[in-house]
Amino acid sequence: WGRDPAAFSWNYAEIMQQAIHVDDQAKAFAVVETAMAGGNVAEIEYRIVRPDGEIRHVWVLPGDYARDGDGKLVRLTGIVQDITERAHDQEALAAQRAQLEELNHSLEDRIYTAVAELREKDQMLVTQSRQAAMGEMIGNIAHQWRQPLNALGLVLNNLRDAQTHGELDDALVLRSVDTGVELVRSMSTTINDFRDFFRPDKGRVAFSIQAEIARTVALVEAAFLSSGIAIRVEGDEDLHLLGLPNEYGQVLLNLLVNARDAIAANRVRPGLVQIHVSDGDHQGHVSVRDNGGGIPRDVLDRVFDPFFSTRESGTGIGLYMSKMIIERSMGGRIEAHNVNGGAEFTIISPLAEEG
Secondary structure (H helix, E strand, C coil): CCCCCCCCEECHHHHHHCCHHHHHHHHHHHHHHHHHHHCCCCCCCEECCCCCCCEEEEEEEEEEEEEECCEEEEEEEEEEEEEEEHHHHHHHHHHHHHHHHHHHHHHHHHHHHHHHHHHHHHHEEHHHHHHHHHHHHHHHHHHHHHHHHHHHHHHHHHHHHHHCCCCCCHHHHHHHHHHHHHHHHHHHCCCCCCCCCCCCCCCEEEEEHHHHHHHHHHHHHHHHCCCCCEEEEEEECCCEEEEHHHHHEEEHHHHHHHHHHHHHHCCCCCEEEEEEEEEECCEEEEEECCCCCCCHHHHHHHHHHHHCCCCCCCCHHHHHHHHHCCCCCCCCCCEEECCCCCEEEEEEEEEEECC
């Protein structure tokens, strides 16, 4: 059996018994049966076994056939070509394709698992961030309520003293009730403000930067003042952003709380947080600067990493979530760098289109 095509003739039954691989003999017999029935014989591939036991793959194109006087098929002629290397290449290719398909399925499974794990971790971070923010807000509510509660206590003491000294009259009762009602209304408004602050946004809307800053500052200003820290807002221009205002406010809250903690940790007196609003290149810029000493240079590029914090009691999720919110919800970015005497965080977000 040579590699090059050649015309040949043979006793087909004898070759089948001696040379064709046992698993391919049925296929070869089918060709003979077709020829014996007078049908057209198509090309065929099968294996042969050489005398030394080596298995080769051949391609056969049957040609003419001859019959004896009784009409029996006695001889076929045709072309045979050794295609062993091609067959081995095809087998190797098929094996590689099977391995690739298995790898693709395995990769899809790993990607699906990894994405699910990342989503679970992101959800855990969101939950932890909200819990931390809620804890912060509870402290701010306490500061906001301290003054009206003290005032309400004075009103009640005045009523008792008036009763004790016989000075209680209808006019004093009415004035005291009105004052108490106003104080309670103020405390109720505080609760509503905090509740609205954490209410999920329904969708992206255009909102005022100045209004969101004022709303956020109002929630924490009392707590800051009690710690000897002033908040100063600069920039008269009222810019509008397109995004989620409550989430943007939570970013501002995180930056303010971080500034307060830095000032408190370094015992800076008086403490000052400056919020500056500006625009440029169709972007709204809001910077939050403190005089708390700044961020160590060796960790400055890691402050937005999850679970990284420069404070022992820090969770390391506030700035990470702030970065996620600004990038995903606002289509912007947030930057951090040191300034003279402190640190400055800048939020850069696309302005809402006018019209």
